[in-house]
Amino acid sequence: MGASKADFFTKEQNDLASLFKAMSHPARIAIIQYLLSVDSCICGDIVNELPLAQPTVSQHLKELKNAGVIQGNIDGTAICYCLNLETMQKIQHYFGEISSKLQKKCC
């Protein structure tokens, strides 16, 4: 046996888990924070910002993009990555709902 019983859970549960999994690695958090720190979205130097090899960074960027955390647009020879505002707002809203429901309870 081992990993993955995804079929027994709802699509919503699997989708949320995938979204959090995309952000469950410090390198990917670092990418998110870096994209937030630069003024524009033209960011061809993410590789130089991280203590990881170029293929590893490329792989992390792909995971963030697949999960909808970032968006990537081709810009000549470089790729222009930026955070996906809609996804960030969706997560904020999800935890806002949880927080307000929780406040009406015992703990």
Add this chain to the structure above:
Amino acid sequence: MGASKADFFTKEQNDLASLFKAMSHPARIAIIQYLLSVDSCICGDIVNELPLAQPTVSQHLKELKNAGVIQGNIDGTAICYCLNLETMQKIQHYFGEISSKLQKKCC
């Protein structure tokens, strides 16, 4: 080589990644949603709510507790688990900050 280069990232980056990792499995999302759906926090029947064996559920609960997503209090022979409001609010705030910074940018 393989997994884990945690030493090269900041404590904040590692802590955030751990928090999201705790929520990166559909079974753990299902636990969060179930804890939210019951009125009180006396929940000795989480095992019956999930399509997983008791040791597996116990392991998932431990991970959620270690990450601060849930709190567990001993209640006689049962354990009383409930969501950690402070953690939920912290996540909401983090993505609120990201969203408002993003809105001042190009994309």
Add this chain to the structure above:
DNA sequence: TTATTATATCGTAATATTGCAATATAATAA
């Protein structure tokens, strides 16, 4: 055309996660 530059993909070794049977622990009941 041949560099050069930037990013992606492949292949694979190291490591981590997942799930559960078996077993242990702890509290209460009989």
Add this chain to the structure above:
DNA sequence: TTATTATATTGCAATATTACGATATAATAA
């Protein structure tokens, strides 16, 4: 005391993730 009930821990097989060298792709420059 011996059940019974509820939860935790151990050990291990199956699977997934991580990291990167090697290589591929694609755009521009010389």
